[in-house]
Amino acid sequence: xxxxxxxxxxxxxxxxxxxxxxxxxxxxxxxxxxxxxxxxxxxxxxxxxxxxxxxxxxxxxxxxxxxxxxxxxxxxxxxxxxxxxxxxxxxxxxxxxxxxxxxxxxxxxxxxxxxxxxxxxxxxxxxxxxxxxxxxxxxxxxxxxxxxxxxxxxxxxxxxxxxxxxxxxxxxxxxxxxxxxxxxxxxxxxxxxxxxxxxxxxxxxxx
Amino acid sequence: xxxxxxxxxxxxxxxxxxxxxxxxxxxxxxxxxxxxxxxxxxxxxxxxxxxxxxxxxxxxxxxxxxxxxxxxxxxxxxxxxxxxxxxxxxxxxxxxxxxxxxxxxxxxxxxxxxxxxxxxxxxxxxxxxxxxxxxxxxxxxxxxxxxxxxxxxxxxxxxxxxxxxxxxxxxxxxxxxxxxxxxxxxxxxxxxxxxxxxxxxxxxxxxxxxxxxxxxxxxxxxxxxxxxxxxxxxxxxxxxxxxxxxxxxxxxxxxxxxxxxxxxxxxxxxxxxxxxxxxxxxxxxxxxxxxxxxxxxxxxxxxxxxxxxxxxxxxxxxxxxxxxxxxxxxxxxxxxxxxxxxxxxxxxxxxxxxxxxxxxxxxxxxxxxxxxxxxxxxxxxxxxxxxxxxxxxxxxxxxxxxxxxxxxxxxxxxxxxxxxxxxxxxxxxxxxxxxxxxxxxxxxxxxxxxxxxxxxxxxxxxxxxxxxxxxxxxxxxxxxxxxxxxxxxxxxxxxxxxxxxxxxxxxxxxxxxxxxxxxxxxxxxxxxxxxxxxxxxxxxxxxxxxxxxxxxxxxxxxxxxxxxxxxxxxxxxxxxxxxxxxxxxxxxxxxxxxxxxxxxxxxxxxxxxxxxxxxxxxxxxxxxxxxxxxxxxxxxxxxxxxxxxxxxxxxxxxxxxxxxxxxxxxxxxxxxxxxxxxxxxxxxxxxxxxxxxxxxxxxxxxxxxxxxxxxxxxxxxxxxxxxxxxxxxxxxxxxxxxxxxxxxxxxxxxxxx
Ligand code: SF4
Ligand code: SF4
Ligand code: SF4
Ligand code: SF4
Numbered sequence: 001x002x003x004x005x006x007x008x009x010x011x012x013x014x015x016x017x018x019x020x021x022x023x024x025x026x027x028x029x030x031x032x033x034x035x036x037x038x039x040x041x042x043x044x045x046x047x048x049x050x051x052x053x054x055x056x057x058x059x060x061x062x063x064x065x066x067x068x069x070x071x072x073x074x075x076x077x078x079x080x081x082x083x084x085x086x087x088x089x090x091x092x093x094x095x096x097x098x099x100x101x102x103x104x105x106x107x108x109x110x111x112x113x114x115x116x117x118x119x120x121x122x123x124x125x126x127x128x129x130x131x132x133x134x135x136x137x138x139x140x141x142x143x144x145x146x147x148x149x150x151x152x153x154x155x156x157x158x159x160x161x162x163x164x165x166x167x168x169x170x171x172x173x174x175x176x177x178x179x180x181x182x183x184x185x186x187x188x189x190x191x192x193x194x195x196x197x198x199x200x201x202x203x204x205x206x207x
Numbered sequence: 208x209x210x211x212x213x214x215x216x217x218x219x220x221x222x223x224x225x226x227x228x229x230x231x232x233x234x235x236x237x238x239x240x241x242x243x244x245x246x247x248x249x250x251x252x253x254x255x256x257x258x259x260x261x262x263x264x265x266x267x268x269x270x271x272x273x274x275x276x277x278x279x280x281x282x283x284x285x286x287x288x289x290x291x292x293x294x295x296x297x298x299x300x301x302x303x304x305x306x307x308x309x310x311x312x313x314x315x316x317x318x319x320x321x322x323x324x325x326x327x328x329x330x331x332x333x334x335x336x337x338x339x340x341x342x343x344x345x346x347x348x349x350x351x352x353x354x355x356x357x358x359x360x361x362x363x364x365x366x367x368x369x370x371x372x373x374x375x376x377x378x379x380x381x382x383x384x385x386x387x388x389x390x391x392x393x394x395x396x397x398x399x400x401x402x403x404x405x406x407x408x409x410x411x412x413x414x415x416x417x418x419x420x421x422x423x424x425x426x427x428x429x430x431x432x433x434x435x436x437x438x439x440x441x442x443x444x445x446x447x448x449x450x451x452x453x454x455x456x457x458x459x460x461x462x463x464x465x466x467x468x469x470x471x472x473x474x475x476x477x478x479x480x481x482x483x484x485x486x487x488x489x490x491x492x493x494x495x496x497x498x499x500x501x502x503x504x505x506x507x508x509x510x511x512x513x514x515x516x517x518x519x520x521x522x523x524x525x526x527x528x529x530x531x532x533x534x535x536x537x538x539x540x541x542x543x544x545x546x547x548x549x550x551x552x553x554x555x556x557x558x559x560x561x562x563x564x565x566x567x568x569x570x571x572x573x574x575x576x577x578x579x580x581x582x583x584x585x586x587x588x589x590x591x592x593x594x595x596x597x598x599x600x601x602x603x604x605x606x607x608x609x610x611x612x613x614x615x616x617x618x619x620x621x622x623x624x625x626x627x628x629x630x631x632x633x634x635x636x637x638x639x640x641x642x643x644x645x646x647x648x649x650x651x652x653x654x655x656x657x658x659x660x661x662x663x664x665x666x667x668x669x670x671x672x673x674x675x676x677x678x679x680x681x682x683x684x685x686x687x688x689x690x691x692x693x694x695x696x697x698x699x700x701x702x703x704x705x706x707x708x709x710x711x712x713x714x715x716x717x718x719x720x721x722x723x724x725x726x727x728x729x730x731x732x733x734x735x736x737x738x739x740x741x742x743x744x745x746x747x748x749x750x751x752x753x754x755x756x757x758x759x760x761x762x763x764x765x766x767x768x769x770x771x772x773x774x775x776x777x778x779x780x781x782x783x784x785x786x787x788x789x790x791x792x793x794x795x796x797x798x799x800x801x802x803x804x805x806x807x808x809x810x811x812x813x814x815x816x817x818x819x820x821x822x823x824x825x826x827x828x829x830x831x832x833x834x835x836x837x838x839x840x841x842x843x844x845x846x847x848x849x850x851x852x853x854x855x856x857x858x859x860x861x862x863x864x865x866x867x868x869x870x871x872x873x874x875x876x877x878x879x880x881x882x883x884x885x886x887x888x889x890x891x892x893x894x895x896x897x898x899x900x901x902x903x904x905x906x907x908x909x910x911x912x913x914x915x916x917x918x919x920x921x922x923x924x925x926x927x928x929x930x931x932x933x934x935x936x937x938x939x940x941x942x943x944x945x946x947x948x949x950x951x952x953x954x955x956x957x958x959x960x
Contacts, residue, residue: 017584031579031580031582031584032576032579032580034565034575034579034585035585035587035607054607055607055608058586058587058605058607058608059608061584061585061586062586062605062608062612064608089576
């Protein structure tokens with residue numbers, strides 16, 4: 001981890017931008033931002049996060065590596081694509097935001113305890129286990145993420161929803177025992193491992 | 208040539224059109240009677256469709272067979288059907304029955320009476336006017352020169368010279384240095400001017416200079432300046448002084464001044480590192496790039512540049528009053544270009560352009576994007592301090608992240624602005640001349656120094672250069688024709704008249720070249736230049752009556768009037784724009800044009816029938832500028848907006864031509880009010896004659912005393928600024944004024960007239 005991290009910027013200008021261009025999905029488009037602020041004004045999440053896409057892009061160009069990779073902003077993006085359809089310079093903003101989130105996550109610099117990040121991790125681990133999502137376990141893990149007491153409280157709060165889903169055959173209580181996986185679970189795990197290996201290699205995460 | 212000999216016995220004829228619905232709404236027979244009995248027209252005819260071939264032929268036949276010399280056409284506005292109603296060699300007036308009556312007086316029987324009265328008055332006015340008119344013969348001068356002098360051999364001047372010569376006219380090109388090219392010659396590359404606008408392009412100075420050398424119509428004077436310019440369009444006499452002191456004389460018909468700009472002195476920007484090592488301006492960077500000749504750009508100390516910061520708006524767009532307050536327009540693009548010099552040579556060089564607003568006119572946006580693609584970093588920030596030295600530090604406020612920051616760089620480039628080379632500021636000149644003429648020795652010495660810095664060295668009484676515009680740029684009529692100046696036949700082109708980039712400058716030069724050609728052609732046949740292009744009339748003064756008050760000389764916006772040896776006004780017709788401001792200024796009313804005079808308008812004022820007080824029919828005189836206000840009134844008619852039928856509108860060439868006598872005459876004969884409508888005045892003027900509207904406002908501000916003596920309220924005379932698009936507003940202005948006068952009650956002068 002730190003190997004990649006130690007590639008850090010020591011100078012103010014170009015290097016972090018180059019790092020982003022090399023490692024972040026659509027990162028090469030960051031330099032094309034003209035700082036008009038349309039994205040910042042378009043984002044429905046705007047008031048709820050620290051940095052708008054406009055600021056993130058400016059910070060990248062200003063070499064503010066720690067601030068960018070430690071920002072919660074990318075994790076707050078809901079993929080509404082509002083910014084992207086409006087950007088006069090046609091930056092794939094949403095994709096860049098996700099690319100940055102992923103990069104920060106891999107480097108271990110992403111903010112700890114950031115709820116959307118945690119949920120995404122939960123979701124991923126759950127999904128790759130059996131090749132399909134175990135909704136019951138996903139929900140329970142999510143409710144009990146902060147311990148038993150608050151878990152029970154949250155679960156009780158959602159009781160009627162759960163009951164409705166059960167009645168409509170959308171929730172199977174038997175999944176508590178692990179649920180069923182995809183047909184070739186081994187093969188599936190091999191695919192995921194290979195994909196990770198390729199991506200790690202591409203992004204320079206293999207030693 | 209169309210210099211008709213006006214037949215000795217005048218014969219007047221009036222033609223009344225009943226088409227376009229005029230005949231349905233008005234009693235044509237009565238109008239005919241008025242033209243005959245009151246207008247004293249020898250021939251009066253009406254026609255159901257006067258502007259068609261047959262109607263026009265009727266008039267032509269009468270001119271040919273009945274020796275008609277003066278024609279009054281009572282039909283549509285003088286601005287309509289101008290091609291149909293064009294009769295060479297006769298004087299013509301137009302009574303506006305369509306736009307001025309039919310379309311603006313409310314429809315319906317109950318308005319029949321006032322409509323007919325209005326129409327009758329316009330017929331009276333048209334007849335009265337035409338009787339006072341003469342057909343102008345033009346101001347023919349023998350041996351008018353069609354050569355054009357271009358002052359300044361930079362990109363603008365070279366372009367103007369080539370454009371003029373390639374049209375077939377001779378050019379005299381005067382350049383003060385030893386080579387053509389000006390500022391452009393010092394550039395490594397220029398901003399792109401051709402698709403795809405992605406990379407800097409060759410400047411092409413050498414090629415352009417070679418084209419000039421190869422053109423037999425262009426005569427170049429290098430190392431030369433202007434020692435004196437005298438004369439007028441078509442007959443300028445120019446003394447060209449060489450460095451050696453040798454003088455040659457050139458006679459030319461028009462002048463293009465393309466004297467360009469100087470860069471703002473970087474030493475005035477110590478806080479941004481001006482004067483420190485490794486801080487240069489954009490011109491300095493061009494020098495370094497030229498030296499590098501495509502290789503690595505080195506600093507003055509020989510070190511390779513690995514990082515460079517461009518500080519935009521250095522000493523520009525300044526709000527403190529210390530530096531230039533304007534934007535020079537080219538420097539954002541120039542920095543983009545220069546950043547690319549570095550990136551193209553070595554992509555690893557850090558290049559930061561620090562801007563507050565990136566302004567890239569024309570196709571500059573593509574160029575900007577291209578620089579971003581090459582990795583030039585654009586930082587929105589305002590630099591507050593630059594320390595020069597081996598590693599320069601730029602302290603700035605990041606305007607997006609809202610924080611103070613510092614960047615280090617090997618080289619800092621300041622984007623400084625353009626300062627025009629417009630010669631002597633006449634506003635500073637005039638007081639010096641007055642003091643010098645009063646015998647002040649210091650002023651005499653200063654006058655010599657100032658005169659030495661003049662570009663054109665005009666011997667006009669108004670001063671040696673053209674008037675200056677805001678921030679010392681050469682005069683420009685930015686509303687009508689940007690190259691047009693208040694010195695007729697002298698056109699300003701390029702950055703001398705406003706900051707601009709090279710592409711704009713060459714476009715500008717092309718425009719000015721065409722204006723200069725137009726000027727020599729007009730001068731050769733004694734016609735006016737813009738905006739009354741083609742007008743053959745010109746002002747003359749009956750000097751027997753002149754009191755030498757100098758008002759005409761001073762107020763002429765175009766410096767057309769000098770003084771002769773006996774201190775009488777001396778009109779230089781070729782410099783004159785035919786605005787009539789001199790005529791409006793003259794207190795003894797001795798200035799007139801053949802077809803526009805104190806009498807042509809005065810007789811119209813008097814021709815209107817003023818109803819008795821008890822008839823409760825006020826009469827309001829509207830003097831409307833024919834360039835903007837009159838068209839706006841016509842447009843109101845076209846849109847069928849109605850205004851009060853109490854008004855009688857007379858178009859004037861410019862509000863500046865309004866002589867106070869028209870107003871006092873109107874009030875004396877019982878009009879209830881006078882409204883003047885002219886163009887916007889002041890710094891943001893829209894007046895076609897620049898100062899006319901302003902002068903009129905000024906003169907009217909002094910009319911209060913006269914009104915008081917007559918026992919009239921000041922509200923009886925008002926002046927309004929009107930734009931050509933104000934069609935709805937003119938209607939409101941009129942109707943509001945009518946209501947205001949209604950409150951005031953009828954003029955006490957009624958019945959005395
Ligand atoms: S809308 Fe596009 S160009 Fe504008 S600030 Fe956002 S990313 Fe940059
Ligand atoms: S796509 Fe993401 S960053 Fe863009 S507007 Fe939507 S939530 Fe905001
Ligand atoms: S062109 Fe750019 S650098 Fe030059 S004054 Fe205008 S905004 Fe500033
Ligand atoms: S005031 Fe107007 S009309 Fe009179 S001389 Fe000057 S330009 Fe000509």
